[in-house]
Amino acid sequence: MITMKAVRIHDFGGPEVLSLDAVPLPQPHDDEVTLKVYAASVNPVDYKVREGSSGADLPVTLGRDVSGVVELCGTRAHTLKKGDPLYAMLGNDRGGNAEYVVVKATEAAAKPQRLSHAEAAAVPLAGLTAWQGLFDHGGLKSGQRVLIHGGAGGVGHLAVQFAKAAGAFVATTVSAQDFDFVRALGADQAVDYKNQRFEEVVEDVDLVFDLVAGETQDRSWDVLKPGGTLVSTLSEPSAEKARLHRARGVSYLTKPNAAQLAEISRLIDAGKVRPFVQAIYPLEEVARAEEQLEKQHTRGKIVLQVAA
Ligand SMILES: NC(=O)c1ccc[n+]([C@@H]2O[C@H](COP(=O)([O-])OP(=O)(O)OC[C@H]3O[C@@H](n4cnc5c(N)ncnc54)[C@H](OP(=O)(O)O)[C@@H]3O)[C@@H](O)[C@H]2O)c1
Structure with a gap:
């Protein structure tokens, strides 16, 4: 054998x-x-x-x-x-x-x-998580505003680049040491989550992409536009809070997807994502x-x- x-x-x-x-x-x-x-x-x-x-x-x-x-x-x-x-x-x-x-x-x-x-x-896993969260579940479109929690991590750093390549305005919460990193990836606004409350400086977003959960997710309803969407990789958003904020909450498990991975390859080979x-x-x-x-x-x- x-x-x-x-x-x-x-x-x-x-x-x-x-x-x-x-x-x-x-x-x-x-x-x-x-x-x-x-x-x-x-x-x-x-x-x-x-x-x-x-x-x-x-x-x-x-x-x-x-x-x-x-x-x-x-x-x-x-x-x-x-x-x-x-x-x-x-x-x-x-x-x-x-x-x-x-x-x-x-x-x-x-x-x-x-x-x-x-x-x-x-x-693959981080990229497909970002892709499915932003586009399949979050419906992100060009010209919209997205807040990505954890934009310097495995999923987050690809999500920042995909959202930017799709023509969105990108805000992201990170540690201060990652400011330059996420700015270089294309983020329009970086918030130091350890020293600043993001809901005081970010508003009117169409989509929150939550890679953190807990109280970060709870505080995120306040930054959404009415009709906006909160997508989490970690925990099911509260249906009651979604109703209260006239928003939509979704959590999901990432699935393998050859066609989406091929699309991600095209973005990488076009020099838009790394x-x-x-x-x-x-x-x-x-x-x-x-x-x-x-x-x-x-x-x-x-x-x-x-x-x-
Ligand atoms: N549902 C699914 O199918 C699925 C798929 C993939 C991932 N996930 C989950 O999604 C999460 C993220 O995955 P990942 O691969 O990106 O993890 P990762 O590479 O470990 O990155 C996590 C990032 O979150 C940041 N962070 C921690 N606390 C934060 C806070 N309060 N506010 C803002 N940022 C914060 C960290 O930054 P600092 O180090 O500076 O704190 C780090 O950059 C994990 O929990 C993972 O299990 C789920």
Whole structure:
């Protein structure tokens, strides 16, 4: 049996439960391909699953983002061939913190040509979260005003760029140290969330994109226009407060989407969007990568290099 290395957990817990295991090389079926993974990235969902929030069946391989090249093709994967560079957000039935992973046709798009594998791996989950939150659930249009909470993080820094590319006015809450960073991404207004109440300086927005929840979400109703929308990646907005403010509240789970990922590739290759990678760790140091994401201030994304 041919084996490969994969980062799995056999128990829920802290970074110490991450285990580099030898597992069978996965085989593709139908229109699937097996990708040789060059890079993966870490997302908050990885440490949340590791800590047991989803109650996943164990053992489980972590990691939802990959960038790599096609190694094996399923019998109906006619449009792809060995060596094609792809990037993908995986469904939650597989993990990308591994040397190889099976990718479905509905999850993958051509890797943006301008990006290295490490940069490309930073994009899929965070990018699709930003895209689906702003456009599918938030209905953001050119000329509208959006407030993005957490604009310097993995999802936020891509959301700022997508909203700007779509022609919106972009306000965002960040730490003061990230002011220059989000301004360079195109934000029109940056608010230091630790020292200023955003509702005192931001008003009349069509959309609040909430990546923070809690009291940040509660205070956000005040900045919305009547008829505006509050979209959260974290908690269901109160229906009562939505009614009171004549607004709409939505929460959602991001889904893999090959067509949207292809659209994101086009924006990247047109030079309108670029992911920011703060740190790259080898796969073996996944525990450090997850700890950094969970405990320390992260700007943009943290990536795992799997192959050179
Ligand atoms: N529903 C879904 O399917 C889905 C998908 C993706 C992500 N999510 C969730 O969405 C959240 C964001 O994800 P991410 O990948 O962007 O996380 P991340 O990379 O860890 O970024 C979080 C950002 O939030 C900022 N922040 C923290 N408290 C804040 C506050 N009170 N006001 C404004 N900004 C604040 C942090 O800035 P500082 O470090 O300066 O505090 C950091 O830049 C996570 O909780 C994640 O689990 C959900």
